[in-house]
Amino acid sequence: MILQSIWFFLWGLLWALFFMTDGFDFGIGTLYPFLGKTEEEKRIIINTMGPLWDGNEVWLITAGGVTFAAFPLVYSTMFSSFYTALMLILFTLILRGVSFEFRGKVEDPRWKRIWDYCIFVGSFAPALLFGVAFANIFRGIPIDKTGLFRGNLFTLLNPYGLLGGVLFVALFLVHGALWLAAKTEGDLHDRAVRTASILWPVELAVVVIFLAASAAATDLWANYLRYPALMLVILLAVAGLLGIRIFISRKQFWAAWGSSALAIVCATFFGIIGLFPKMFPSSIRDDYSLTAFNASSSPLTLKIMLIVVLIFIPIVLAYQIWAYKLFSAKVTGESLYDDEAY
């Protein structure tokens, strides 16, 4: 029981880290066609995440791999139930990944326009779809006793699911705008700050609506009513959101980005804690739900994986933090003349 519970929260942590890191890439990619007015600005925008996006995306691979390893039944049921949605995420992520590398390799506006479009779709669509997918998990999925999914892509596009999509897009847009604000100067910087300031009230409103809608559409609040101390995570998320506004006013954009990161991690954990111990709740009958206790691997696998993760995730975090520090300087027009830049 304890081992499975630990794994449940590690599982949540990996998703939270994925949303925190690749989330700003998704936000930037979505804002990219609107904020980049000139070719130079476009390249600056891409290069603000250039050295980091690939490492960020591995949190997704790891979250997926850990779901497979620690909760095989959740992995197999979730991935086959969400077949079409996941294929859409996959294709759009593929397009985003090659775009960064391919875009600058041919000096032709038409060639570049193709990849500009791919960057936008490959950032916006995964953000939206991950939101839709997670909101549906919070809400419950029509799976029967054997774990068979009784629905299709449109089952997922219910109002609460779509609200989850909007929530993720809003969180990531502000997250990305703040990253740009911290990493650029001049007109682009001003535009990024303005975007963050305009989107912030929207983000706040969507968060409040989502929390309220969760009370109506899901059982997420049950754990909080049972253990009110858990509401600390909601308070931290709100503190993060308010911090964004405060630090924008003080022109401390790294701190504002950090607040946004806190908000995203805590928002993810709001859902994860609310779910516990369920991982893939059934909307048909409660006892068809997959939980950390009925869908996990053997204790031996969980133990070995725990050792691996406890050793390697801190190492990964250490070198990723080092990489973030190494590339914390602002990206300027001059830095684009390095032939290695995207």
Add this chain to the structure above:
Amino acid sequence: MDVVFLSRLQFAATTMFHFLFVPLTLGLSVILAVMETRYVQTGDELYLRMTKFWGKLFLINFALGVVTGITLEFQFGTNWSRYSAYVGDIFGSLLAIEASVAFFLESTFIGIWIFGWKKLSKKAHAVVAWLIAAGGNISALWILLANGWMQHPVGYTMRDGRAELTDFSAVVFNKFAILEFLHTVPAGLLLAAFFVMGISAYHLLRRQHIEFFTRSFRLALIFGLITSIWVAVEGDSHAVHVAETQPAKLAAMEAHWESTRMAPIVLLAIPDEKNERNMIEIGKLPGLLSFLGYHDFNARVVGLKDIPADQRPPVTLTFIAFRTMVGLGTLFILLTITGWLLRNKLLENPWYLRLMLWSIPLPYLAIEMGWMLAEVGRQPWIVYGLLKTSDAASPVASGQVAGSLAAFVLVYSLLGAAGFYLIARNAARGPEEQSAGNGQPA
């Protein structure tokens, strides 16, 4: 069409496409690290230019390898959910370890390598190149441990209809997987060596950047020579292990129907699976199959007829795949030995350079055939002897799989074309005269 068939087609197509890029990533990362290390040791700018030129081609290829790799991890869940539920305990953990131990390393440091030329010291930057090479090849180890377990499951027990892990070290030291790893790593280096030699030959034939490409060619030649021999020698011990663990695969790859001692190898044949015989057999070498499988001319080799029909792999495909791989492998040894003899007079032997230019696709073909042998030859099992492929697919609608398959064909064709165009274009353009990055507009 049924879900199993469509899912198999999709997995085969996406894996084979993915593996067009993986071997070059594995091999060229090592060659790049060597080039950059030589630059740090000697201070010779030519090595720096080599690192940057080959690095550019490496990165285009790397991007395609990374994005197509995610597809595979997703597909175990989307298309093979019954398999995933069955083996998650073991197979899933190996994938998760791969991501946290190796893939993070490779993906994080690739960004640092691309953007870090001015931020890191020369030495630190070369260390980063080695970390990328290590990350990629350690990734391969864990992926092959996962595949090795499908080929030859060990260290598990069956409980509630699922394979549960009982002995982690048996899984990690699975001989089948280790042999696959020792075959895949040199195969990647071999492919990368032929890639470098082929493109160098293109420029040497045009008599341009002669010093640059002569040095590139000779460096790659060393890797090519060593690995072409290594792959063949290692492949031999691999065959012995296959004989021991997967008799059906051994029989199918040789289209060997009757159980006999002194089992022969047939150089060419047309297997007739319906009538359980070979239609035409050319060049029968008695005893050689016994020797291949058991290192003993007199050993008894089980024929396909003694394996129940529903446990035989598709014979023709397995047979052709094995022959193509071995034939090409032999050719690689001849080509690299010839190269060694001509290494100081490459320019005087345009015929050889032309041969090497046209040989670029051959290691790709050999490697794809090797995987065809490994995977098709394992059928009808998805986990050898435990779970059949036909029982492993997801309970999804065939329309969904048909739709995603069509999308893969479309998207991958376009990506493949774009990637090939970019690599060919940059390869043909040749290196920059001066290493850029010194404030001049690119």
